[in-house]
Amino acid sequence: MPTVQAWTGCETRALRQALRMSIREFAENLGVSERTVSKWEAGRDAVHPRPEMQAALDTVLSRAGSEVVDRFVAATSRTAPQHSPVATGFRVQSHKFIPAYVSAPTTPGLAARDGFHRRPHEWLDVSIVELPHAEGTCTAHVFACGVVVLHVVQELHFRTLAALATWRYTTYEEDVPWAADQVMGLLSPTPSTDHVAPEYVLSMYVLQESAWGDGELENALRLMSLPSVLVNRHATPYPEPVDDHVERRLLAQGFDQPSVQPFGVHGVSLGYASWAGVAYHALSPERALRVDDLVSCEVDVQMLWAYCRHIQRQVEDGRDPAMPPEFGWRFLRAAHSRLTTARARETAQHCMMREATLSTSGLPARLVQAQTALRETASLSGRVDT
Structure with missing residues (x-):
C-alpha cells in the first residue's frame, strides 16, 4: 500500500x-x-x-x-516533482487584502484587548492582531477610522499561471465569508450596527522562484497582475483554467492591456499593477523594494477604499453621510494629499509603486467624491462655511 x-x-x-x-x-x-x-x-x-x-x-x-x-x-x-525546485513550475508568495468597515467608535475597544499591539503608522492610529488561518498566516489591521483590513499570506507552488489564476477565483468564494466570520469574531460580543461585511479580496503576488527566461518573465508578471485572461470564469460548476497552449502563447507573445501599469526599475525589479492586483519580482533583492513596503501601501489603499465605499453606500441609500468629525472631509483631504504627493525622502521606486497602485485602484477619485459628500453634509448642518 x-x-x-x-x-x-x-x-x-x-x-x-x-x-x-x-x-x-x-x-x-x-x-x-x-x-x-x-x-x-x-x-x-x-x-x-x-x-x-x-x-x-x-x-x-x-x-x-x-x-x-x-x-x-x-x-x-x-506528476512527481523533479529535483529542481522550479522545474515543474514557480513559487509565489500570495498576499490577500480583505477590508471591512466596522465603525470608528468600535475600534478603540478592539485595540485595547489582549493580543493587540500598535503598529507604527505615519498619520493614523492602527493596531494589529494575529488571527488563525488554516493554510497560511493572517494579520488584522484595525484602523482608528473604523476599518479592519485582513492580510493573509500563503506560500504557493504552481505548475502554470492558469492554475494560480483558477486557485485565486476558487478560493475567493470562500475568503469573503471566512473574513466576515473573522471580523464578527473580533467585534463579539457587541457588534456595531454600522458594521459592513467584507465585499471583495485584493491580491498581490511576490514571485520567488521561476523557470521563465528573460523573454517570458515580464509577460508572466503581467499575467499575474491580471489573471482573468487565464480563467474561464463561466465554466460550471466552478471556474476552469485555459488550455496550456493559450498560456504558452501569451507568455511568448505578450498581450496588450492598457489597464496594467508597470512600476519596476530596470535591472532591479519587475512590478505590475492592475485593478485586479499587483505582481512583483525582485531581480536585485538588496536594491529592490521590500515586501513590507508593498504590503504597507496596499493595506492603506484598501483601508481608504473601504472607508470611501461606506460613505458612498450611505449616499446611494439616500442619506446624508455621517462620519465622526475627526474622520470627516478634512481627514480625507489629508489622506488624499499624503497618498498622491511624494515625500522628501521617498525613492523613485516607492513613487512608481505608489502611483501605479493608486491609479489602478481608482482610489483618488473615490477620495474626492467622499470628501465632497462629507463637506456638503457638514455645510448643510452649519459646521463649515458655505
Whole structure:
C-alpha cells in the first residue's frame, strides 16, 4: 500500500480519478463540500488539506482496491516533482487584502484587548492582531477610522499561471465569508450596527522562484497582475483554467492591456499593477523594494477604499453621510494629499509603486467624491462655511 507523506491538491485529484468518482461523489465520500474539493484540485501542489482531512484521505486510500491503488500510483508517479525546485513550475508568495468597515467608535475597544499591539503608522492610529488561518498566516489591521483590513499570506507552488489564476477565483468564494466570520469574531460580543461585511479580496503576488527566461518573465508578471485572461470564469460548476497552449502563447507573445501599469526599475525589479492586483519580482533583492513596503501601501489603499465605499453606500441609500468629525472631509483631504504627493525622502521606486497602485485602484477619485459628500453634509448642518 503506497504512503502519502503530505496530501496536496495533486494527490487528491489523482485519488479521485483513480476511484472513478466525480467531484460531487468524492466530496460526499469525504464529508466535505464540492467547492472544497475543487479548491484542493485547483491549488495543486500549493494546497494542503487540513490535518483531519489528511487522515480521511489516508483512510480512503487504505480501503481502496488494488486496481484503484495501481491507477493512483501511476498517476502520482507521472506528476512527481523533479529535483529542481522550479522545474515543474514557480513559487509565489500570495498576499490577500480583505477590508471591512466596522465603525470608528468600535475600534478603540478592539485595540485595547489582549493580543493587540500598535503598529507604527505615519498619520493614523492602527493596531494589529494575529488571527488563525488554516493554510497560511493572517494579520488584522484595525484602523482608528473604523476599518479592519485582513492580510493573509500563503506560500504557493504552481505548475502554470492558469492554475494560480483558477486557485485565486476558487478560493475567493470562500475568503469573503471566512473574513466576515473573522471580523464578527473580533467585534463579539457587541457588534456595531454600522458594521459592513467584507465585499471583495485584493491580491498581490511576490514571485520567488521561476523557470521563465528573460523573454517570458515580464509577460508572466503581467499575467499575474491580471489573471482573468487565464480563467474561464463561466465554466460550471466552478471556474476552469485555459488550455496550456493559450498560456504558452501569451507568455511568448505578450498581450496588450492598457489597464496594467508597470512600476519596476530596470535591472532591479519587475512590478505590475492592475485593478485586479499587483505582481512583483525582485531581480536585485538588496536594491529592490521590500515586501513590507508593498504590503504597507496596499493595506492603506484598501483601508481608504473601504472607508470611501461606506460613505458612498450611505449616499446611494439616500442619506446624508455621517462620519465622526475627526474622520470627516478634512481627514480625507489629508489622506488624499499624503497618498498622491511624494515625500522628501521617498525613492523613485516607492513613487512608481505608489502611483501605479493608486491609479489602478481608482482610489483618488473615490477620495474626492467622499470628501465632497462629507463637506456638503457638514455645510448643510452649519459646521463649515458655505
